Amino acid sequence: MKPHDNRAWLLLLPAMTIMLLVGVVPLVSVFNYSFHDIFTLQDLHWLGLDWYREIVRSERFHGSLARSTLFSALVLSIQLPLGIAIALMLTHAPRWRTPVLMLLALPLVVPWNMIPIMWLNLISKQGLLGQAFLAMDAPIDARFNTLHTWIVLLAMDTWHWLGLVVILSFAGLSGIPQDYYRAAAVDGASRIAVFRHIQLPKISSVLSIAILLRFVDSFMIYTEAFRINAGGPHRATTFLTLDLGEEINSFTYGAAAARSMVYFLLVITVAWSFRTIMDRRKGALEGINT
Amino acid sequence: MNTPAKAGQRQGSALFHGLVVAALALFILLPFAQSLIMSFTSTMPRDGIPEGSYSFINFISIAVTPDLRESVLNSTFYVLLNVTLCLVAGLPAAYAYSRYSFTGDRHVFFLLLVFRLTPPVVLSLPIFILFSKFGLVNSPVGIALVHCLFNVPIAIWVLESFISAVPRELDETAFLDGYSLPGFFFRHLIPVIAPGIGVTAFFCFIFSWVEVVFARILTVTAGKPITMAMNALLGIRPDFGLVAAMNIIALLPGLGMIYFVRNHLARGFVIRT
Numbered sequence: 001m002k003p004h005d006n007r008a009w010l011l012l013l014p015a016m017t018i019m020l021l022v023g024v025v026p027l028v029s030v031f032n033y034s035f036h037d038i039f040t041l042q043d044l045h046w047l048g049l050d051w052y053r054e055i056v057r058s059e060r061f062h063g064s065l066a067r068s069t070l071f072s073a074l075v076l077s078i079q080l081p082l083g084i085a086i087a088l089m090l091t092h093a094p095r096w097r098t099p100v101l102m103l104l105a106l107p108l109v110v111p112w113n114m115i116p117i118m119w120l121n122l123i124s125k126q127g128l129l130g131q132a133f134l135a136m137d138a139p140i141d142a143r144f145n146t147l148h149t150w151i152v153l154l155a156m157d158t159w160h161w162l163g164l165v166v167i168l169s170f171a172g173l174s175g176i177p178q179d180y181y182r183a184a185a186v187d188g189a190s191r192i193a194v195f196r197h198i199q200l201p202k203i204s205s206v207l208s209i210a211i212l213l214r215f216v217d218s219f220m221i222y223t224e225a226f227r228i229n230a231g232g233p234h235r236a237t238t239f240l241t242l243d244l245g246e247e248i249n250s251f252t253y254g255a256a257a258a259r260s261m262v263y264f265l266l267v268i269t270v271a272w273s274f275r276t277i278m279d280r281r282k283g284a285l286e287g288i289n290t
Numbered sequence: 291m292n293t294p295a296k297a298g299q300r301q302g303s304a305l306f307h308g309l310v311v312a313a314l315a316l317f318i319l320l321p322f323a324q325s326l327i328m329s330f331t332s333t334m335p336r337d338g339i340p341e342g343s344y345s346f347i348n349f350i351s352i353a354v355t356p357d358l359r360e361s362v363l364n365s366t367f368y369v370l371l372n373v374t375l376c377l378v379a380g381l382p383a384a385y386a387y388s389r390y391s392f393t394g395d396r397h398v399f400f401l402l403l404v405f406r407l408t409p410p411v412v413l414s415l416p417i418f419i420l421f422s423k424f425g426l427v428n429s430p431v432g433i434a435l436v437h438c439l440f441n442v443p444i445a446i447w448v449l450e451s452f453i454s455a456v457p458r459e460l461d462e463t464a465f466l467d468g469y470s471l472p473g474f475f476f477r478h479l480i481p482v483i484a485p486g487i488g489v490t491a492f493f494c495f496i497f498s499w500v501e502v503v504f505a506r507i508l509t510v511t512a513g514k515p516i517t518m519a520m521n522a523l524l525g526i527r528p529d530f531g532l533v534a535a536m537n538i539i540a541l542l543p544g545l546g547m548i549y550f551v552r553n554h555l556a557r558g559f560v561i562r563t
Contacts, residue, residue: 002389002390002391003389003390003391004390004391004392005390005391005392006392006393007392008386008389008390008391008392008395009386009392011382011383011385011386012382012383012386012398014378014379014382014383015379015380015382015383015442015446016398017379018375018379018435018438018442019401019402019405019438019439019442021420021435022413022417022435022436022438022439023405023408023413023439025416025420026413026416026417026420027408027412027413027416029416029419029420030412030413030415030416033415033416086310086314089307089310092303092307093304093307096307096311097556098552098553098555098556099311100311100314101552101555101556102548102549102552102555103314103315103318103319104314104318105496105548105555106318106319106322106544106545106548107318107321108496108500108544109495109496109499109500109541109543109544109545109547109548110500110537110540110541110544111499111500111502111516111517111520111537111540112500112501112502112517113502113517113520113521114517114520114533114537114540117524117530117533117537118321118322118324118325118537119321121321121324121325121328121530121534122320122321122324127324128320128323128324128327129320129324159317159318159321167555170555171555174557209447212403212407213406213407216407216409220409220411222409222411222503223502223503241409241411244411245411248411248414248415253415256415257415260411260412260413261412263409263411263412264408264409264412267407267408267409268404268407271403271404271407272400275400275403
């Protein structure tokens with residue numbers, strides 16, 4: 001049990017000072033702007049909840065919210081199983097560990113504005129993949145074909161972030177003591193049983209971080225999605241952040257601030273309920289063990 | 291116990307692993323191969339070099355363009371500053387979380403998570419207004435500071451796991467030997483958790499080097515990092531060869547970081563939450 005000592009707060013001071021400056025103060029400002037109509041920053045008009053009402057009732061918002069939710073759901077259902085499967089394979093194949101982890105980390109160090117450029121070049125008619133598909137008589141059309149645009153976005157996002165899921169899952173798996181596996185072998189447990197009853201519960205906390213990071217970053221995808229097709233064709237890939245980008249570019253700051261707050265609340269609500277569920281499950285497991 | 295059946299099974303799974311790795315390598319490396327080819331291709335009509343032929347012209351252009359050269363320095367500077375800030379602020383906080391419980395600790399931890407999860411677009415406007423008051427716009431220092439928003443929580447989280455793996459006796463003997471807290475940090479704790487510091491620096495690097503939303507809003511006329519120098523190249527009719535060459539150069543520090551932490555990633559690090 002850790003000793004209770006409130007002097008520990010002193011150790012948090014440097015971190016808290018930075019977070020106050022770059023996090024709390026800006027967030028409070030956005031909150032304040034969201035109740036105003038803003039012409040210039042010296043010329044604010046109190047509006048109350050008008051912006052919020054307008055946003056929450058608009059069909060545009062509902063459409064973008066549905067598309068972003070679908071995108072996040074697809075991203076998670078592709079990247080999590082795939083990432084966990086690769087991490088499991090690495091535990092059985094020691095000699096591939098370093099090369100595969102290095103390989104999968106590569107896309108993580110590519111600047112985000114270059115990722116869509118790399119993919120657009122790859123699928124263009126002169127690109128390696130574009131030519132291959134052209135040769136198979138199935139040209140990729142990420143400009144006017146909705147399905148193709150979605151597939152390109154999902155492939156690109158998986159390419160970009162699979163490494164993070166694998167690195168975190170593998171870190172979780174390698175923290176499991178060998179005794180657990182020996183005990184399972186004595187019991188004659190199958191691979192599936194080992195995964196279900198030892199590995200999955202043991203990596204659940206690290207996975208929850210991976211899920212949260214992947215959820216937020218896909219739900220709020222901007223740079224990559226915008227470059228591929230600017231939200232088209234016919235708004236089919238207009239996600240929540242693309243709406244916000246439009247508002248900021250047209251200088252309607254009050255509305256943009258209100259929209260920012262709505263997104264912020266959405267993300268925090270999901271994070272908070274997710275954490276509550278995880279805590280409750282953890283509590284239940286500990287209850288069984290003691 | 292080395293029956294032929296078992297040996298066959300092992301061979302089968304080795305083959306399967308090889309196939310999976312080959313498929314992954316193809317998927318991951320294809321976009322990089324495309325960029326590499328383009329970076330050595332002249333994609334603009336130029337005197338003496340036919341369009342589409344292989345040449346070093348793009349890399350030569352970078353070397354002779356002051357804006358592009360400067361952007362490499364700006365990026366390097368702000369990332370180093372950001373990693374330093376995150377480690378300096380993160381280490382004591384991570385130590386506090388690892389060794390003590392205190393009033394409000396769980397709430398502050400959730401607050402840190404909230405800031406890691408806040409989309410940068412949400413805060414970009416007030417950050418710009420706030421930073422222009424302090425003269426931090428158009429300077430790499432501003433970018434280094436604002437990237438702490440998502441990197442300080444990451445640093446605290448990763449470092450806390452590494453510090454918690456160190457037995458508490460290390461602290462107690464050092465304090466009995468008369469070390470002060472800073473003395474203990476530098477003489478005992480930091481050497482022991484050196485791999486953790488490497489992994490933390492890696493994570494801070496990969497989230498800071500590649501970030502574009504804050505980097506764009508904070509560099510209007512000067513202090514542009516590599517990412518924004520590349521954005522500036524994407525005009526009406528972009529020279530994709532030059533952009534690809536710049537991208538290859540932007541990848542080099544990342545490759546260095548990956549090489550640097552490869553063994554720590556492969557050995558796995560225990561993450562506690």
